[in-house]
Amino acid sequence: MNLDLRLDTSGDFYARKFQPTQRDDTLILNMGPQHPSTHGVLRVLLEIDGEYIVRAEPVLGYIHRMHEKMAEVRTYAQFLPNTGRADYLHALAWNWAYVGAVEKLMGIEVPERAEYIRVITCELNRINSHLLWWGAYLLDLGAFTPIMYAFADRERVMDILQRVTGARLTYCYYRFGGVSADIDDKFVADVREFCHSMEERLKLFKDLVTGNIILLKRVEGIGEIDVDTLRKYGATGPVLRGSGVEYDVRRAEPYSVYHKFDYKVPTYHDQDALSRYLVRMDEIEQSIKIILQALDSLPSGPHINPLAPRRPCPPKGDVYFAVESGRGKVGMHLISHGGESPYRLKLRAPSFSNLSLFADVSAGTLLSDAVSILGSLDLVIPEIDR
Numbered sequence: 001m002n003l004d005l006r007l008d009t010s011g012d013f014y015a016r017k018f019q020p021t022q023r024d025d026t027l028i029l030n031m032g033p034q035h036p037s038t039h040g041v042l043r044v045l046l047e048i049d050g051e052y053i054v055r056a057e058p059v060l061g062y063i064h065r066m067h068e069k070m071a072e073v074r075t076y077a078q079f080l081p082n083t084g085r086a087d088y089l090h091a092l093a094w095n096w097a098y099v100g101a102v103e104k105l106m107g108i109e110v111p112e113r114a115e116y117i118r119v120i121t122c123e124l125n126r127i128n129s130h131l132l133w134w135g136a137y138l139l140d141l142g143a144f145t146p147i148m149y150a151f152a153d154r155e156r157v158m159d160i161l162q163r164v165t166g167a168r169l170t171y172c173y174y175r176f177g178g179v180s181a182d183i184d185d186k187f188v189a190d191v192r193e194f195c196h197s198m199e200e201r202l203k204l205f206k207d208l209v210t211g212n213i214i215l216l217k218r219v220e221g222i223g224e225i226d227v228d229t230l231r232k233y234g235a236t237g238p239v240l241r242g243s244g245v246e247y248d249v250r251r252a253e254p255y256s257v258y259h260k261f262d263y264k265v266p267t268y269h270d271q272d273a274l275s276r277y278l279v280r281m282d283e284i285e286q287s288i289k290i291i292l293q294a295l296d297s298l299p300s301g302p303h304i305n306p307l308a309p310r311r312p313c314p315p316k317g318d319v320y321f322a323v324e325s326g327r328g329k330v331g332m333h334l335i336s337h338g339g340e341s342p343y344r345l346k347l348r349a350p351s352f353s354n355l356s357l358f359a360d361v362s363a364g365t366l367l368s369d370a371v372s373i374l375g376s377l378d379l380v381i382p383e384i385d386r
Contacts, residue, residue: 026054031370033062040381044358044374048367056362056370058355064385071345076102076176076312079345084170086347087383089129092122093325095174100255101321101332102176105314113301114178115257120191120294121161121173122323123287127198128157129326130280137277137375138209141218146209153201160190177308188295195288202285210281219273223373225361226271233360234353237328238283239377242276244269249324261293273376280378313340327351327378351383 026049033043041062047055067086071079083098084091096118103110110118135150158168164181165173173180209215230240240247248265250258266282268275314336322331328350337343354377362370 025049033059040379041385042355042379042381044370046367046370051367053362053365053367053370056359058358060385062385063382065382067386068345068347071342073341075340076314076342077310079342080175081170081172084167084172085382086349086386087325087327087330087351087380088170089132089380090125090326091169091171092118092125092173093323093330095171096122096256097321097323097330097332099174099176100323101319101334102312102314104321105317105319105334105336106176106309106312108177108308109305110178110256111302111305112257112299113182114303114305116294116298117179117183117303118174118256119258119261120183120291120298121164121179123291123294124157124161124191124194125171126326127284127287128154128161130284131157133280133326133378134205137378138215140371140375141215143209143215146205149201149205149208153198156194160187160194163187163190175304175308176310176312178302178304180304182303188298191291192295195292198284198288202281205281210278216274218369218372219277219376221270221272221274222369223273223361223365223376224271225357229357229360233357235328235357236350236353237325237378238276238279239328239354241265241267242279242376243271249322249329253322255321255323257294258290260297261290263290263293273372276376276378311340313338322348325350327380327383328354347386349383349386351377351379351381355379355384 026047029046029048031044031046033041043059043062045057045059046053065085067082070082080095080098083094086094102108131150131154135147138146161171162168164183164187165171167173225235225239225243227243227245230243230245236247244267246265246267249255251265263286264282266279266286268278316336316338318333318335320331320333322329324330329348330350331348333344333346333348334342335344358374358377362373365373
């Protein structure tokens with residue numbers, strides 16, 4: 001019996017482009033767009049030879065929301081909530097990149113207290129982001145228990161941030177010239193208590209998961225990415241640092257008051273999924289360290305510059321401002337024509353660059369390892385389809 005198991009390409013533009021090679025023993029397979037390991041509407045077309053991947057091609061655009069176009073038809077203030085909808089797991093980093101670009105173009109001074117508050121809240125949000133990645137990644141690999149621990153700790157962070165931001169996920173807390181609300185003594189006490197308890201939880205996570213032989217078999221030596229490939233695609237964040245490159249925007253292109261804190265940029269040199277895992281776990285420790293230092297030296301003063309305009313109208317010109325998010329370098333290239341809306345706003349999403357290298361990395365690997373590789377990249381699909 002001769003069964004043709006190839007994908008029906010009659011009505012699919014991408015599949016028609018993705019025709020099989022000259023071999024007649026390979027299979028074209030869809031991974032997604034509803035596959036649970038993609039954490040969003042991502043489709044990957046795979047050509048497989050038995051259990052091995054011959055080719056892979058990510059297909060994007062299923063949830064494209066035209067954020068950049070919306071920036072052109074809204075005022076600078078009206079676009080603020082959009083930033084929290086790009087990378088919803090580290091929304092405050094995108095908030096910061098946007099307000100930072102406007103502040104840089106207009107020369108708006110941010111009070112020192114506001115800078116410290118931004119650091120504290122952004123690092124809390126980074127921990128929250130890494131916790132969700134940790135739980136979801138392990139769930140993809142077959143471990144159910146860790147995600148329950150991750151979400152228990154995430155709830156505590158979201159309770160803390162909700163008191164000052166009014167939201168639990170898609171934050172819109174930063175303002176041009178500062179933050180929307182000041183923090184109080186209860187916030188400081190709650191953050192301290194969380195940080196100290198999180199240090200103990202990380203020891204538990206290490207015993208429960210990191211040294212587990214089942215996890216090591218799924219991630220060690222899997223998805224090795226050399227530095228040349230990372231640079232070719234512009235990869236940043238833990239994906240880059242997992243291959244030994246010590247590049248972190250907070251250190252390489254200093255902004256705000258990060259230069260006042262003592263912290264390390266974690267790097268590992270094995271270039272595999274395990275290295276990327278270890279980088280993120282170490283980053284949680286470093287974020288805790290930064291937060292505690294910021295709390296110890298938190299200055300008094302206003303939480304926002306009272307002279308900062310509520311309806312900014314920057315002068316003509318262009319500016320680029322970048323921050324370090326949980327996934328890598330978030331960049332805002334803002335072009336102003338002197339009006340109340342940007343002439344053009346280009347959003348630099350780290351997940352887009354990190355996903356782009358998947359086709360190169362996955363070739364020749366087992367199909368089961370594709371899930372491990374994708375998860376180690378920590379992709380947020382709405383950030384890619386911005």
